[in-house]
Amino acid sequence: MSNNHFKKGELYSFITGKASIAIARRLQKKFNTSGVNLTIEQWSVLYQLWKHDGASQQELCNATFRDKPSITRLVDNLEKLNLVNRVSDEKDRRINKIYLTRAAIKLQEETMALAEETLNEALSGVPADQVEMCKEVLQKVYDNLNG
Amino acid sequence: MSNNHFKKGELYSFITGKASIAIARRLQKKFNTSGVNLTIEQWSVLYQLWKHDGASQQELCNATFRDKPSITRLVDNLEKLNLVNRVSDEKDRRINKIYLTRAAIKLQEETMALAEETLNEALSGVPADQVEMCKEVLQKVYDNLNG
């Protein structure tokens, strides 16, 4: 059985993920026009902290699929924006726990609404079962390459 | 009818496109271990030129979904690597036509093989009809946001 799913011309767009790039750009535009002063990358870190405030930088690496230097600098920038604070763990002083500020907590509702709005626009006209299957395929791709 | 396809926890990975990021990283690793001295972004420009040698920078913008400054700098770097040459169009001197060098032409076969290999690994165990549907959904998403 052939594993060769790709005609030549389609290969590039699958690798570059133009759909997810389009989604991210659309969400960024919504942030900008709504006066939300955040990059998508900064938002993706806040997103994890809204789920688990006080996560370590290493935990943020795992959750956002980034390496440690990336998280160091994203946290740097979020600190400059007064959205998070680094707090050194008392038991293990290597670890920084990252805590949301009041301002960051306030951003959750608005930005999550913009994110859901963006996804609904992106998936408009796509039947729910196809969305479901697409998510499964993409998860499988991820697992194939990281398992 | 509700358009609300997303449970909270799934939203983030759809926006970040972790599957396509994983594919790009895997391909980059294959380049590195095969001694191919190219970034994925540089490769994506060469990919277009292999299909249409002599394309203008603007055409490369459209084909790779990048803005003009991004292409300017990618072409800068490809020129430094002696993989392309800028040639000013005789009829319209605003336009740079980008031509592949011998070295770049030589890279096509090897890197395309690595790209196909990567995609086959990524899609291993995914039925062809699901891949097809997934491609359609992602194309629809792109069209929804850029139409």
Next chain:
DNA sequence: TTTACTTAGTTGCATAAACAACTGTATGTC
């Protein structure tokens, strides 16, 4: 307790993206 190893995070460097402001060239209208 000294040594080796591991883990968490940081720093330096090269590459890339987004946006705005810019130069230079072509085109169309008066």
Next chain:
DNA sequence: GACATACAGTTGTTTATGCAACTAAGTAAA
């Protein structure tokens, strides 16, 4: 020809990524 306008490409700034090399702190074995 002189003007405005549109288009192709470049440059500057900020932010982000990937990799390698590094520091600091904890752990475990001699």
